[in-house]
Amino acid sequence: MKTRTARPPSVKTNPPEVSVFQLADDGAIPNSRFPLLIYHAAVQLPAADPASAFEELFEFNEWGGLWRDGIYTYHHYHSTAHEVLGVYRGSATVQFGGERGIKQKVVAGDVILIPAGVAHKNMGASSDFGVVGAYPAGQEWDMNYGRPQERPQADENIARVALPTADPIYGRRGPVREHWK
Template sequence: MDVIEPVKRIVEKATGIGIPSREEALGCVRDVRPSRMKFRDDGYIPNNPKFPLLYYRKALRFGRKDDSAAVLEKLFNINGWGEAWRNGIYDYVHYHSMIHEVLGIARGSATLRLGGNKGKTVKVGAGDVIVVPAGVGHECLNAGSTFLVVGAYPPTGTYNECRGSFQERDQAITAIRRVGVPKQHPLYGSRERLW
């Protein structure tokens, strides 16, 4: 992980310097239609039987002076998606059975596999946003040296990490079915339904 990002984030939170205003963050958002990706249970990764993964390509346009990670955090917070983190995406397939997740690409590019081992491979870049429903497998196959992601979660649900083991499978499938639709869209707030 980049050593600068955690330090930068601490300074931003302590001083407020570098944190964009509400208007600045919302001004970076573009209206785009997502690619909707539905994945079947592959016997290893259950995926989500109700909700498709939503991939918003170039959903944000960052200015040269924008701190893209701070913009994404502010935007997700405005729309009620908190507990934000800055990092990459794990290089092994995993999923969250009790909560949805949003991934905003702050900078750089990477190749991801979405939906588990039998899923779809996509190239992502700065400004892309992916809403990963509970149960949907995701992993980073290859990332550039500057790749940075901001992730966040809706206010309801509990973070957990599953890797597709048979021991967790039955409980995970039950948990996935219980995760409902968040009240706000992480990009568009209340003006657009998530699913």
């Protein structure tokens, strides 16, 4: 029996170099019991259509609902789905966790794995900044903004979101399996 690889043969990845951030509930933003994960220089992007490398990886590892765009310039989070963002072009400083959260610079080739409940906001980006977004199979995203009326329903939703079956980049043995338990 042939073993399935963690990536399509046309996409090259680098060994995982992961930053891990545990973000606490700040009263407005619930954040998550699972840490935010940033994979630095995870994917070797082709010059032609770099977004396609992320799309292939995400689909191969059972993350769907693919889209290409940027990151909103206001705090928002999803209570019904985890989200992965693959930076395919440019750079940005992103705040995670709400107004008192952390700020991280991300660049092309980086991957951001955002657990349900963790807020994210674009604090400033290069003019060419672009990401591919996706969600684990079977998860549909919603939008929340840290408003009081969103809770406790958002908290209940977050508690029910299933773990992904595979890491969006590295498959069944990726960092998400190590850090989200």
